[in-house]
Amino acid sequence: MKHIIVSLIILICSTSLFPQFGSQDSGGPLTPEWAAYDVKFYNINLNINPDKQTINGWVGVTVEAVSNMKEFVLDLDDKYRITKIIWDSPTESKEISFKHENGKIKIQLPEEVAIGQSFTVKIYYNGKPGIAKNPPWDDGFTWGKTKNGDHWVGVTCQGGGADTWWPCKDHPSDEPDSVLLNWSVPLNLICVSNGKLRYVLDNKEGTKTFCWFVSTPINNYGVSINIAPYDTLQYKYTSITGEEIPVTIWVLPENIEKAREHCSEFLDHLKWYEELLGPYPFRLDKYGVAESPYLGMEHQTIIANGYGYRDDQFGFDWLHHHELGHEWWGNMVTAKDWSDFWIHEAICGYMQTLYIEEKLSDRSPFAFMMNWKLWKNEQPVAPRKEMTSSDAYTNDMYSKGSYVLHTLRYYVGDDTFKMILRRWAYPDSEMEKVTDGSQCRFATTDEFLEIAEKVSDRELDWFWEVYFRQAKLPVLQAIIENGFLYLEWKIENNLPFSVPVEVKLEGEITKVEMREGAGSIKIPEGVEPVIDPDKWLTMSDVEFKNLNK
Numbered sequence: 001m002k003h004i005i006v007s008l009i010i011l012i013c014s015t016s017l018f019p020q021f022g023s024q025d026s027g028g029p030l031t032p033e034w035a036a037y038d039v040k041f042y043n044i045n046l047n048i049n050p051d052k053q054t055i056n057g058w059v060g061v062t063v064e065a066v067s068n069m070k071e072f073v074l075d076l077d078d079k080y081r082i083t084k085i086i087w088d089s090p091t092e093s094k095e096i097s098f099k100h101e102n103g104k105i106k107i108q109l110p111e112e113v114a115i116g117q118s119f120t121v122k123i124y125y126n127g128k129p130g131i132a133k134n135p136p137w138d139d140g141f142t143w144g145k146t147k148n149g150d151h152w153v154g155v156t157c158q159g160g161g162a163d164t165w166w167p168c169k170d171h172p173s174d175e176p177d178s179v180l181l182n183w184s185v186p187l188n189l190i191c192v193s194n195g196k197l198r199y200v201l202d203n204k205e206g207t208k209t210f211c212w213f214v215s216t217p218i219n220n221y222g223v224s225i226n227i228a229p230y231d232t233l234q235y236k237y238t239s240i241t242g243e244e245i246p247v248t249i250w251v252l253p254e255n256i257e258k259a260r261e262h263c264s265e266f267l268d269h270l271k272w273y274e275e276l277l278g279p280y281p282f283r284l285d286k287y288g289v290a291e292s293p294y295l296g297m298e299h300q301t302i303i304a305n306g307y308g309y310r311d312d313q314f315g316f317d318w319l320h321h322h323e324l325g326h327e328w329w330g331n332m333v334t335a336k337d338w339s340d341f342w343i344h345e346a347i348c349g350y351m352q353t354l355y356i357e358e359k360l361s362d363r364s365p366f367a368f369m370m371n372w373k374l375w376k377n378e379q380p381v382a383p384r385k386e387m388t389s390s391d392a393y394t395n396d397m398y399s400k401g402s403y404v405l406h407t408l409r410y411y412v413g414d415d416t417f418k419m420i421l422r423r424w425a426y427p428d429s430e431m432e433k434v435t436d437g438s439q440c441r442f443a444t445t446d447e448f449l450e451i452a453e454k455v456s457d458r459e460l461d462w463f464w465e466v467y468f469r470q471a472k473l474p475v476l477q478a479i480i481e482n483g484f485l486y487l488e489w490k491i492e493n494n495l496p497f498s499v500p501v502e503v504k505l506e507g508e509i510t511k512v513e514m515r516e517g518a519g520s521i522k523i524p525e526g527v528e529p530v531i532d533p534d535k536w537l538t539m540s541d542v543e544f545k546n547l548n549k
């Protein structure tokens with residue numbers, strides 16, 4: 001039975017958890033047009049019409065020129081019709097010319113903008129957004145219905161980027177300092193979004209506008225909406241900093257009792273993360289969870305949760321635990337390029353293993369990790385090139401990356417590993433106190449190496465090179481000869497590698513040092529050695545030879 005369950009999970013993982021994103025894509029090499037400016041502020045004002053499945057409105061984009069600019073290029077899918085673009089300066093407001101083709105809006109600026117100068121344009125547009133066929137792995141709107149027949153709407157765009165529904169710079173390396181969100185929806189519905197709710201306006205025309213404000217940087221795919229006739233569960237949560245964080249769970253009315261019984265677990269998850277990684281990063285805004293018509297997504301301060309208020313076979317709400325982890329790994333600490341995507345997914349994935357190990361002692365964290373072991377070893381966990389999100393999103397980046405962290409933990413030791421995690425999240429303890437947005441940063445695989453070396457006081461570049469930059473797994477050769485077990489690492493391109501290997505002999509585990517990639521241990525006669533008995537090592541199957549036989 002257990003085998004069937006595990007096989008089933010693997011099947012589910014392989015068919016639905018790791019498909020490539022659709023034809024829409026995000027990021028890739030940073031073009032000169034993208035590099036020309038730095039986004040400061042998005043002001044998004046959209047009417048969402050669930051009956052017609054359309055959106056219309058305008059988005060203000062404020063940027064600072066990084067080089068002198070005559071033309072300004074933004075991204076928006078061609079399926080939308082742009083009706084006008086307004087140059088919005090303090091002295092004048094006028095329509096300006098543009099071209100919208102191949103997913104790009106090329107805007108002629110009315111005057112050259114010099115380096116360091118800021119400007120704002122407003123893009124007025126409308127259209128029918130794409131429908132996500134397999135959310136959250138597919139981009140677009142989910143126009144769902146509740147049991148009572150009410151509208152229940154969500155949006156996902158991690159793969160294709162936010163330009164699948166609003167004009168933006170579709171590259172992960174640029175986040176606005178803050179965002180204002182005005183969502184207009186039918187009167188009977190509630191629109192839940194990122195940041196803090198400022199006010200709700202009755203438009204006297206059958207719609208209400210929900211005004212939300214995000215006070216920190218946010219990645220584009222993190223901006224989202226959840227529309228339904230939601231009920232709420234509200235909690236007061238005291239952060240490890242002593243600050244009170246409002247926690248709200250938006251629940252479909254028919255599920256409120258089920259949610260009430262289940263959701264206190266969410267606060268346990270929050271506490272666990274804070275103790276491990278430092279404070280919840282968005283204390284000034286809120287922590288929110290919205291019931292979604294798809295499995296889930298890490299939308300900043302408003303996690304989408306469609307897991308049905310239940311625990312999985314490991315005894316906890318895996319989905320919530322994972323998505324909450326992204327508030328640190330992805331939302332506060334963001335990969336500068338999609339090639340560093342493991343910083344979001346591999347680390348966040350390993351959080352569940354640590355949680356099971358600490359909190360659910362009757363369950364197997366190892367079994368949890370093995371559920372995800374579908375590696376192909378065709379592409380490094382962190383390739384050294386600029387990548388689009390769909391190129392970067394592989395199972396290796398995700399679950400092999402998690403396993404590499406397991407090996408790193410074994411190599412540096414538990415306490416050091418936990419301190420590395422904490423400093424990856426917050427590079428120093430002063431940053432743990434900050435809430436003004438400067439707690440958010442872009443990270444790279446190389447920065448994470450630097451921090452890990454500093455915290456552990458060890459050289460780790462060889463570890464990074466083999467595990468993050470090469471696709472092939474280390475191979476361990478084991479030969480028994482003349483009463484000894486000889487071990488040797490075989491590494492692609494003969495790179496240096498010296499992770500020690502544990503060997504179990506007659507019930508006792510010994511760590512064999514692998515200086516210059518090789519080591520040995522005496523074997524009592526007739527004893528079968530067990531290599532890496534606790535499965536710490538990310539490697540291929542051991543190549544084993546017994547020359548004594």
Ligand SMILES: [Zn+2]
Pocket residue numbers: 322326344345348
């Ligand atoms: Zn994730």
